[in-house]
Amino acid sequence: MSLLKYVDRKNTNCAKWDGLEHSFSRGDLLAMWVADMDFEVPECVSDALKSYIEMGAFGYYIPPADYFNAFIDWERRYHGYEVKREWMRFAPGVVPAFNWLVQILAGEGEAVAVMPPVYYPFMKAVENNDRRLVEVPLLLTDAGYAMDYESFEEAIVREDVKAFIFCSPHNPIGRVWKKDEIRRVLDICKRHNVYVISDEIHHDIIMSGHTHIPSATVSTSYDDILVTLTAATKTFNLAAVQNSIVIIPDENIRAKWDAFAQGISVTGGNAFGYVAVQAAYERGRPWFEELLGVVEGNYKYLRDRLEAELPEVRVADLEGTYLMWIDLSAYVNTEEDTQELMENKCGIAVDYGAWFGGNKYAGCIRVNLATSRENIETAADRIIKALKQS
Numbered sequence: 001m002s003l004l005k006y007v008d009r010k011n012t013n014c015a016k017w018d019g020l021e022h023s024f025s026r027g028d029l030l031a032m033w034v035a036d037m038d039f040e041v042p043e044c045v046s047d048a049l050k051s052y053i054e055m056g057a058f059g060y061y062i063p064p065a066d067y068f069n070a071f072i073d074w075e076r077r078y079h080g081y082e083v084k085r086e087w088m089r090f091a092p093g094v095v096p097a098f099n100w101l102v103q104i105l106a107g108e109g110e111a112v113a114v115m116p117p118v119y120y121p122f123m124k125a126v127e128n129n130d131r132r133l134v135e136v137p138l139l140l141t142d143a144g145y146a147m148d149y150e151s152f153e154e155a156i157v158r159e160d161v162k163a164f165i166f167c168s169p170h171n172p173i174g175r176v177w178k179k180d181e182i183r184r185v186l187d188i189c190k191r192h193n194v195y196v197i198s199d200e201i202h203h204d205i206i207m208s209g210h211t212h213i214p215s216a217t218v219s220t221s222y223d224d225i226l227v228t229l230t231a232a233t234k235t236f237n238l239a240a241v242q243n244s245i246v247i248i249p250d251e252n253i254r255a256k257w258d259a260f261a262q263g264i265s266v267t268g269g270n271a272f273g274y275v276a277v278q279a280a281y282e283r284g285r286p287w288f289e290e291l292l293g294v295v296e297g298n299y300k301y302l303r304d305r306l307e308a309e310l311p312e313v314r315v316a317d318l319e320g321t322y323l324m325w326i327d328l329s330a331y332v333n334t335e336e337d338t339q340e341l342m343e344n345k346c347g348i349a350v351d352y353g354a355w356f357g358g359n360k361y362a363g364c365i366r367v368n369l370a371t372s373r374e375n376i377e378t379a380a381d382r383i384i385k386a387l388k389q390s
């Protein structure tokens with residue numbers, strides 16, 4: 001029996017489906033944008049929440065040792081990362097966490113680097129906090145996307161970069177960075193005293209044949225420049241409970257984080273988040289393994305159909321995340337044309353390439369694969385039909 005249950009999320013205050021009208025030209029699009037899933041959480045999570053709700057008293061809450069242990073066990077078991085309880089801090093999301101870290105680790109007007117195409121809240125975190133954005137685009141090679149180490153180091157020196165927001169695995173292009181790649185980029189940062197904010201929220205969604213390497217496990221010599229951010233959010237479809245984990249092995253950085261968190265009085269989250277996340281890490285693995293198979297199957301299905309029927313479409317290899325990066329620039333080149341194609345001709349809402357780093361990516365789209373095969377088939381049919389007619 002399948003553990004994974006598709007759920008129709010329309011009319012549930014769902015950002016992805018009920019937010020279409022607000023963010024796109026129409027409300028009746030097939031929603032394949034926001035990075036969450038159209039699946040119910042594992043039953044162990046709903047059961048834990050139900051029994052907590054049935055208990056009925058919702059006064060101030062202390063997260064139990066079992067919450068921390070559940071995460072520590074998960075990291076040890078599935079990522080070979082030995083996290084210590086005292087390194088762990090709370091944030092109500094990875095996005096708030098990197099926004100705070102930008103303020104903690106770089107001063108106003110100081111430079112923070114990112115590698116586009118990348119999750120657009122990285123850029124906003126720098127700009128909205130009045131830090132200086134330094135973009136070092138990934139290189140598109142015959143073997144796929146790669147980091148441009150030379151330009152990165154040059155930019156660090158030229159712009160006096162203080163911090164780097166690293167996306168590992170990398171949204172939207174789906175790379176799972178190899179140990180040597182991580183080591184090279186961390187070595188550069190270490191050489192120039194650049195703090196690294198390693199966003200590893202997608203760390204569990206790894207396709208077969210690939211392994212996620214937590215930045216912190218590459219060498220403890222990076223501890224004094226490194227903060228890792230992760231969560232059960234992507235793994236278990238728990239964005240709405242707003243519970244994420246900040247890992248800070250270095251006591252000086254921890255002291256800065258603590259002073260900041262105390263200054264804004266956000267040192268812990270709501271009880272429901274802790275209850276849900278603990279249950280997911282303790283008992284959600286079988287559900288998650290089924291999910292991984294579905295994501296990989298959806299990826300292969302969509303890739304194979306697009307490649308067979310539209311040879312000019314280029315699909316990035318999916319190594320990790322449930323987000324598929326598709327280059328349609330043989331057909332569309334501007335954001336307007338891509339929008340016209342996706343919204344008016346295909347009736348599909350996607351994340352547009354331009355959001356991840358400007359016009360250079362305007363012919364690309366990011367498609368969310370964490371949905372039913374039926375939705376993936378519909379998307380394939382519509383994209384193929386629209387592009388064959390164009």
Ligand SMILES: Cc1ncc(COP(=O)(O)O)c(C=O)c1O
Nearest residue numbers: 035093094095096119171201244
């Ligand atoms: C790289 C990355 N970081 C963070 C987030 C969201 O984090 P949160 O919902 O915990 O703020 C996402 C969601 O898509 C993401 O792709």
